[in-house]
Amino acid sequence: MTTAPTGGRTAAAVSLRLGLAGLRAHKRRFAGTFAAVFLGVAFLAGTMVMGDTLRASFGTLFASANSGTDTVVRGADEIKAPGPGQGTREPVPTALADAIRRVPGVAAVAPDIEGAGQLVKADGTSLDTRGPTVAGNWIDDPQLNPYTLVEGRAPRAPGEIVVNRGAFDRGGLRIGDRTLLRTPDPVRVTIVGVAAFGTGSGQGETTYAGMTWADAERYLTPAPGRATSIKVRAVPGLGERQLTDRVAKVLPAHYEAITGTQASDETEQSTAGAFLDVFTTLLTVFAAVALLVATFSIHNTFATVAAQRTRENALLRALGATRRQVLGSAMAEAAAVAVLASGAGLLGGIGVAAGLQALFPAVGFPFPRGGLKVHAVALAVPFAVGLLVCAGSAVTPALR
Template sequence: MTRVALKALWARKRRLAGSFVAVFLGVSFLTGTLVLGDTLNRSIGRFFAQAYAGTDVSVRNATSVSDGPGAIRGPVDASVADRVRGVPGVAAAEPVIQGIGQLLGRDGRPIEVLGPRTAGNWLTDPRLNPYHLVEGRAPYALDEVVVNRAVARQGRLRVGDVTAVLTPRRIPVRIVGLAKFGDQDGFGGTSFTAFTLEGARRYVAGSPDRVTSVSIRAAAGVPQAALAERVRRVLPPGTEAVTGRALGDEGMSAVAKGFLTMFRAFLLVFAGVALLVGSLSIHNTFSITVAQRVRESALLRALGASRRQVLGSVVVEALAVGLVASLAGVLGGLGFATLLGGVFAAMGAALPVGGLVLTPGTVAVAVPVGLLVTLLAGLVPAVHAARTPPLAALRETAAEPPGVPRARAVAGGALLAICVALVLASVVAGDSMPVAGAAALVGVVGMVVFGPVAARYAAALLGVPLRRLTGTLARRNAVRAPRRTAGAATALMVGVGVVTLVTVLAASSEASVRSTVARSFGGDLVISATGTSSTAGFSPRLADDVARLPQTSAAAGVGVGDLRIGGRPVQVRYADPAALGRVIDLGPAARIGPGRFAVAEDVAAKRGWHAGTPVNVRFADGTSRALTVGGIYPSGGPIGGYLIPRAEWTPHDRQPQDTTVLITLRGGTDLAAAKRAVTDAARPYGAPSVRDRAAYLDAQASGVRQLLTLVYVLLALAIVIALLGIANTLSLSVHERTRELGLLRAVGMTRAQLRSMVRWESLIMAVFGTAGGLGLGLLLGWAVGRAASDGAFAAPVAQLAIIAVVGALAGVVAAVRPARRAARLDVLAAIATA
């Protein structure tokens, strides 16, 4: 039977081409996701290995206030370097200064990079320094710097150019050298500006007796662990000695737990959607091919084949298609990983990808998943084939039963009713994402089960406007085979449903952001740092300069930093509460004084705090203080969940800077004139962006729109697979109806009419799938949006209309090849077909 199955498969290879493509694309997406994750893991690991390749031990502050990779710790006493130089086994020890340093490009604006914008000192020991010069020389004077070549190229800077570095005060510098990080032009997406040690002490550390860390090189034959233990004995309290190997592992672990985990999960969701849509297309293809081979299966049974053998023959076909497509999908995944990297780069989020990494683990996951998806999709048709009675070979049988089992209709209706009940329960419960997620799962299953019932009535209804002969025939074809219509449309329905869900969630999230920011911020202008990095900012003096402008009524600068509050690492905003209270609604929090801080309502509720609650706060320099919750302000808005008074923050930060200045203008001031005045005042500070209130609200929601664009690109694959499923269904339908089509041509139907009939049938399938997907997506978007976006719900009519039109037109595109094939049938040969 295995030989029979394989020969049958080879004889009908064109019929199963659609299944092959569906499996291939789904496995390619999955493989590409895994390959890209492994490649990033290797690339980032190599970066960290290069960063600490020559460092055997590092002495640093023992306090960590951030779990993020590359977080700069508080300083240590500079005398530590002299202490460790005398430790036996130390061959060299150099103080390291690292801090904020934004290099200005040729246009006078900070060069935008994805990672931190840092500055420090150029290490003179080439083995301790992960950078090496490729052009120019090392810095000698206080105003001379070396920069990494990637940032110099991006800022259109060359050796000999004069520019400035914001630390955050503006420092004029001359570029005397360009450096590479190992074999790369920079460390990931970071920028690095290196002064002399004295220059870094003056401009970055702000003190001659404080450094960020001390890098130590061991003498020949001294193990890292042994040297670290010796160094620990001479260190003052509050410092620690860490081996270079541990530093690399620590950085890699932080990236893996944060960015890489989220990145992989994000892409795997879309790989799962693609595989789900592909499995529906595969199931529909096998259902049709098995139904068309009813007499063949019956003949096998009549010749003595058992049900198990017939079942096995179909399973062998599914496994053969799944195996070949999965293996091809593994190779296709390499190209898909390159494509994904290009998509991120085109959106301004280039990933540090080198040569692609295909591990045995990726193959061990992708191939079995492809096989399993194909097997499960073909299992039900296989069981149906095994149940074919031998007498079916002696009579004419329909390729597919015209009706829908009553049990399926009842089960599908029940599942959809449960989905609606779960949606209502999640809305009533409020913040209930698990219930909303369960509703989504039940809804998708319900649509798949109930699809044939809905397809019969939907096809009849959608075909009402089609009055011509070709439209009437197309409607009847769709109605008489509701399972086939539903099977082809369900894959598109799932794809459109996910697109609609994401669109609604994005619009709801954007509406929520706009609403919360608009409620709390009633100002007129906002100055914002360029870029999203936490090291992007400007001097706090800018807020003072703006406050002195005659057009300004109030101006408040806001900075961002990391602390441990109540033992947890959190990101906080620091500002002058009184000044900030004049531009946004802080309520009682605007009056907090020394020894107090404020939190948002949602944070207070989550952590059980109220006004007067004492909380331990630990700063990056290792200092701990007991601060009291002095006020609670409305959630949302531009200051996040925690607000620390600037007077409490500044003593513990050697480089305080603001990322935002919120401005309220005097009554009657011309907005355009005021914006020009503020822009002029901001120019010496690196020309940060100046926006009016409307533009600021748009900027707050821009991240959601960027993510939505990326999601659309990733979901496009699922839509393509769904359209291939429709095209494959139509092709198989044309093959099944060869004699019928020949008779239509014989009684006078033209080739153009035949093409039109197939296109109308495809359009009915596409409209049914698109409409079902829109309905399901809107329902689930309402539930998930209310659970995830503070009760906000927004349905963007224009975008949803575009989705509907594109879904319908895509059905016409999917019918091009099947319609052409139908029109090319030889009339006499078609009539003679058995």
Template sequence: MFRTALRNVLAHKARLLMTVLAVMLGVAFVSGTLVFTSTISDASQASSRKGFDNVDVVIKPSDNTQSTPGARSPLDHKLLDKAAGVPGAASATGTVSGFTAIADKSGKLIGEGFSTSGSNYFPGADGKDARYPMRDGAAPKGPHEFALDAHTADRGGYKVGDTVRISVDGPVREQKLTGIFTTDDGTVAAGGSLALFDTATAQKRFAAPGEFSEIDIKAAPGTSQTALKDAVEKILPKQGATATTGKQLVNEQAKFIATSMDGMKNALLAFAGVALFVGTFIIANTFTMLVAQRTKELALLRAVGASRRQITRSVLIEALVVGTVAAVTGLLAGIGIAAALRALVGATGAKVPDGPLVISPSTILISLLVGTVVTVLAAWLPGRRAAKIPPIAAMNSVHATATTKSLMVRNTIGALFAGAGTAAVLTATGMSYSGSTRAIMGAGVGLLLIGVLVLTPLLSRPLIALAAPVLRLFGISGILARQNAVRNPRRTAATASALMIGLMLITGMTAVAGSAQQAIDKMATASLKADYMVSMASRTPLSPDVAKKLASTDEVTASSPLRNSPARIGTTTEFLTGVNGKDFGKLTQLDFSEGALGTLSGDRAVVDDSTAKEKGWHTGSRLPVTFEDGKRGTLAIGGVYQRNQIIHGIILDNATLAPHQKHITDMQVMVKTKDGATAASKDKLVTALGKNPAITVADKKDVSGDIAKTITLMLNMLYGLLAMTVIVAVLGVINTLAMSVFERSQEIGMLRAIGLDRRGIKQMVRLESLVISLFGGVLGIGLGVFFAWATGELIKATGQLSTYETVLPWGRMGLFLALAAMVGVLAALWPARRAAKLNMLQAIKAE
């Protein structure tokens, strides 16, 4: 039986090619994803480890120090001196860091967001900082000097002695470049920038005079990291600081890098998973047709003594061989994809750390297992079905049709699954939001999808029948195409299901994304009267000088900075939001369920409904508060407003909050201008701020777009997934039509003999392909619309997007249907040409 199985594989090489391609695509994406993410992760970890070469123990503030009102960082010069004198310590370095934007000579930001950082140059006894060896020039001294990493200096075209425009917290500063240094910093290696100031200047800009972000200690020869850590812990204050070994930090960093790669890995693996899932229909379809064509052969094997188990095993051996070939090919293709992805990322301008391609044994094993297991599982049902055919019945029939009983059982099971799934989804949409609601919704979606997949053969007849009036316009070719499409409902269903799944996902997500975007736009329009929101590009705190500059600009009629400050209310720490109480009402339009906004001044505050409900607060409630500086006071709740993605929390007047803040910084500034949100108004604001590359001036559309950025990213990824699905679906339709042409060779020869020309044969095959593809497209879009509605009800139940309403993207749905039609047209090109080229006499004689 093993030799028979191998002979069958070799005898049907062309017919199995599409199956090999479908499996290979899925495996290639699995192996490519694993190799690519492992390569980037390992290279990033290696680069990160270099940054800890001279660090054996690190002292950092404890997690609660920054959020505890009145708390001061214990990492000062006194602790630094103690750390340097610890037994076993060779040296101690105080580090302070934060965001620093570097402009190129045209005024554009070098680097992106959080990757543009600044720190301090901390010279040792020899006057040099071993972490940052100077390539050119000297270390910075004084508030108007700085040094820059070599990579950024080269990108910006800067040399020692140049004056460079930089920004730390908003205002543009012109600094003299005194030195260019080299570094192993992983952020710089990934394309970021690093600026260095003298310690006093860095402390003033990033923390507070005399304070450090961390203290790095190097062990003396012969002292272990653990022993040094034990010694360091003896000098630490009882609260506010922790000591960690360099090895622990390396491990934590490695874990962080691996975790940060999980999102990309999971997204790419999702593509591969859907491709493989869609590929299972092609595999099952291929083996079903191969088994049907070999019915007499299998019956003869049964007649001469082969058991049912041996027949099934022979089919599975064929699948194993095909799966192994596809898996090995996919693994090799995946390695190529990984190399291409790394080159592509580098070509976009992002700097990828150097390192070899990482092909781990687990990647090889997973790729091979995925390819073989998926293929064997998909072929199991056709193999089992082949073994159940009685030998005598099989010898009398070339094609064993499904019995009435089996079709009835299938339809009953499909109806039960679909009904249960629909009921579960409808139940979930009527429940209040919770973890169980999500679980019920997920289970319902899964059951409904399975039910529809099982019922697809039953649905094919009535849905394809709807196309009959149009097909009649093509004459006999159209009539034959419709009859061929419904001749084998199972095959038609399996072929259409591949496209159905892809279009279901993309239609549903497009509708949800479009609806969410519209809801966010409504929210921004409804809650904001401000024309612009001004903030740092990195989302780091903004200097209060920016708000003062904007307020003094003639174009601005009202403005308010938004400030955050931790405070203890009762037993928990809450963040207070400070605003310009006089102008806040001119810049926002909040819906109040209790009280009103009024004028924010003194101890009066307003709070969002979610926080008020959680804490049990109401209008008139008086809250005892411990402010950031440790002083106590009372806030009176004057109103409860409806929370949204833009404005939420406890809001009070900045005049009340500012006296209690250690360092006054703004998160963003709301601005209303004379002429509204126009290009001219925006240009005036940008000019007033010194054309600062570190600051963004965003209108309402920009604000809503920024909030919806994650949705847009997900949607773009899903469009990539659709492309993958379409490729596999095309292979499936080609496979089905090619085998259908082979099976109907005699029939096609007869049609040619009685007068149907080659053009008519081609048209018949094309129309059949078009009908099958549109059938899958209609089912997919219909399911996508249903799931989009159900997801929308779930989103509304969360209360996060109160303005959410399901909006169907009619234009894109029409485009998706046109795409399904194009799949049908393209997939039919080769099978139609092959059918038309058949010799009619040889075809009539074929069995």
């Protein structure tokens, strides 16, 4: 039986003792509240941890793939298309490559052509993909080329292509196979090599086809002598900012030079950023639904407990307990449940993130590999939300 408070005890101590006693007395009823808060916090924490992990993994992947590019020359004006992704820029004259090569500090220059290219599988059907379908010229300089040859050889003759590992495996293709590449016109091609993007085995469900410069110029550009961009590598000891400033001085109007880091970040955002936004939003919606259910569960639980304790509260008031102490006991119960459930939810959230990381490759989303990134904000925000939801849902029943 709950003992009456004495004058020597503070209001906070009495409220805490009453609250913990009530929690022990109704622990079965509070189990549902604990589970609801736990699930909501776990989903929210798991979403934030997984989002941070994927951003870090994609960032590392793109940084490693483009680490050899110090400067990128491109059209200065961008025509932004509706929706996510990069817009369209004016092609760069390949003749600019000669002027760039004469800039002090330039070690290598490579015009880069990029366009659309949908690969056809060995059975003659189109290779379905959830990511971009890209075709371009195979860059011979291994430091300027974001792809690394892992099998076969580079394209040398018309109609020869190198494909990324993911497309090669999903398409059931083999070295030497002849197939079609839609650019959008169908082009008969022979697969002579397999490449990996950066340090990974691919870019998820994307498709890449690298061809000779002549083929890329023929099938992917509106006219010869044009490139999507020009990649530049600096001599050892020269920073990318210094090289970029030097290259910018020799460019005519309507063209610009940006650092390799900026170009890599923009490509990462256009390729992975939109997907990550949708992914994290979807999981956050699940977390919000779980927390909404938790709100109703907590409110109903505390309303039921408050109704059952009407006579007990009246007795406590008769023995000298203040209204503040009785209210404090109810809030102490809510706080105890919130702290325990939110703390357990954080651990559960890390487990959710680890489970998602293992699950997605099995269902066709081979994200870049890497350890979980657990940042302080990914723990603090879900914990605070759990406390606020629990305490806020318990206030109204406690005031009755």
